Amino acid sequence: MIRFNCDKCDMEIEVEDDLTGTKHECLGCGDINRVPLADSIPLVDDAPINSKQRDRAAEAGFPPDFGPETRVLLVRRCWFRSRAIRFSLVVVMILVGLIGLIWVPISDKSWLWAVLFVPMVLGGAGLLVWWWIDRLGASIEITTKRTIMHRGIFSKSSSEVVHDNIRNIQVTQTFLQRVTGVGKLGISSSGQDGVELQVNHLKDPDNLRKIIDLYRPL
Ligand SMILES: [Zn+2]
Known part of the structure; x- marks a missing residue:
């Protein structure tokens, strides 16, 4: 014994x-x-x-699998990478709007032009803020014993899977996500059908899967 x-x-x-x-x-x-x-x-x-x-985790330079639970990693969703094209377009739109607002008084054009440029700046800025809030809305925490998904900014909720109970870890990436190095991580456990934890727009999801694998009995 x-x-x-x-x-x-x-x-x-x-x-x-x-x-x-x-x-x-x-x-x-x-x-x-x-x-x-x-x-x-x-x-x-x-x-x-x-x-x-x-202890494969310790061998790879991460907190040891043996011993008390400690946090290995906390990852948030990406702000720019997960929507690189849209993000760039919005930044261009804001710049054009700002240039327009300078151009209107200089060129002595009608102030009605501002009706076009002001929404470009405000709408664009609003989108960037919205995406920032969205980014804070979900995160993945990997500890030496479990993976926890936190959701929400004000009303927090979380769900978790103990690493030993993980049946499958899936990484899915669209073509564009492959280019920018982000993707979706899905974890299913032996206790339940279907995917239990799923977070999209995570940077380098393959690396996250490798880290979780270090703490699984494989
Ligand atoms: Zn105990």
């Missing part, structure tokens, strides 16, 4: 020797713990290491 204490609530947990290196849910608080190596199993240097006993 292997005995160890829960990372979170310190309750003593006891499991069979063959569960060494696997993850185990604490019955006291539900926290996921890594079962340490059994004292009874002799460690031989040249013996092939069981993949379950290797």
